[in-house]
Amino acid sequence: MQNYELKNGRIRETFAAARESDPDRFKEKLTLSWSVWMFGIEHLEDSVKRLKRNGINYIELKGDRQTADSGIPIPEVKQVLGDYGIKVSGVCGMFSPDNDISSPNVYSMQNAIDYIKREVEFLAEVGGEYLIVVPSAVGRPDAIDGNEFIRSASALRKCVPVFAEYGIKAAIEPIRSAEVSLIHSVGDALRFIEAVGEDAIGHINADTYHMLLEESHIGEAMLNAGEKIVNLHIADSNRDAPGTGMIDFDTVIRAAYLIGMNEKGRYVTPEPLGPFPVPYVLAQSPCDVEVMDRLVADTVRYFREREREVLE
DSSP: OOHHHHHHHHHHHHHHHHHHHOGGGGSSOOOBOOBGGGGTTOOHHHHHHHHHHTTOOEEEEEOOOSSTTOSSOHHHHHHHHHHHTOEEEEEEOOOOTTSOTTOSOHHHHHHHHHHHHHHHHHHHHHTOOEEEEOSSOTTOOSOSSTTHHHHHHHHHHTTHHHHHHHTOEEEEOOOOTTTOSSOOSHHHHHHHHHHHOOTTSOEEEEEHHHHHHHSSOHHHHHHHHGGGEEEEEEOOTTSSSTTSSSOOHHHHHHHHHHTTTTSTTOEEEEOOOOSOSSGGGGGGSOOOHHHHHHHHHHHHHHHHHHHHHHHO
C-alpha cells in the first residue's frame, strides 16, 4: 500500500476498535450545518428554505457586520430562523484588507477588532456557538512584512474579553497559502492559539479542501487537532460538492467521530465554494438558485450515504 493508504488503514482500525469498545459513543450522528454566505445576496428566508428541504437544521451565517449599520437586522434574522426551526451553528467571519488583524495599518486592524466584537455580540443574540477568525486578510497571499503573526496574535488578544463575556468560541481557520499569508495548517493554528495564550481563544475551524493542500494527511491533521475542532468545513478536492473529487470522505468521517465531532455544539458544515482565488466574490453575487439547490441536495445525500457506509 502507499503511505497515505497505510495512514487511512490505521485510522480505520482505530475507529473499529473504538466502536467495539464503546458503541454508545457513536450513536449520535454528525450534525450538518451549512455556510450560507456562498448563496450571495439571496434573501435569508430563501436560503433557510433550501436547508430545511434537505434536512439541515443548523446554519452558519455570513459575518456581514462590517459596520454598526450593516448586516441583516437581528429581529429579522430571529424571525426567519424561528419560522423554519433553524438554529445558528456559528458565523463565518469575513476578513479582507479593510479589516485585517495582521495589518500594520492601525485603521485596518482596529476595523477588524471592532468587527469581531460586533459579530460576537450578534452571535450571543441569535444563539450561535463560534466565530470563524482568519488571522490575516483573505485574498492577500503575500506577507506584508515579517511581523504579521505577532500583530495578529496581539490584536486578537484584545478581543478576549468579548469572547469570554458571551461564551462564544473563536475558531481559527487555517487556509491554503494561495489565499492567505498566515496560518495554513492545523499545526500553524495550534501555534497561533498558543501565541495568543488566552483560554477564550482555543478552537479551530478545519476545512477539508485547505487540508488537502496544506497537510500531509487530512485524517491525521484532524486527530492532531482533536477536541479543538469545533467546526469542519467540507468540500472535495475540486472545492465542489463531496463526491465530485478525490478526497476520501470515509476517512474524514472516521476521524470526525474519533475526535468527538458528533457531540453537541460541534458541526460539519459544507462550504463547496468553487475554485475562486478570492472566494468572497460569491458573497456579493446573485444566487444561481438551480445550481445551489442541486449542490445542497447532492452534498447532503452523498455525505449521509458515506456516513451510513462507515457506521454500518
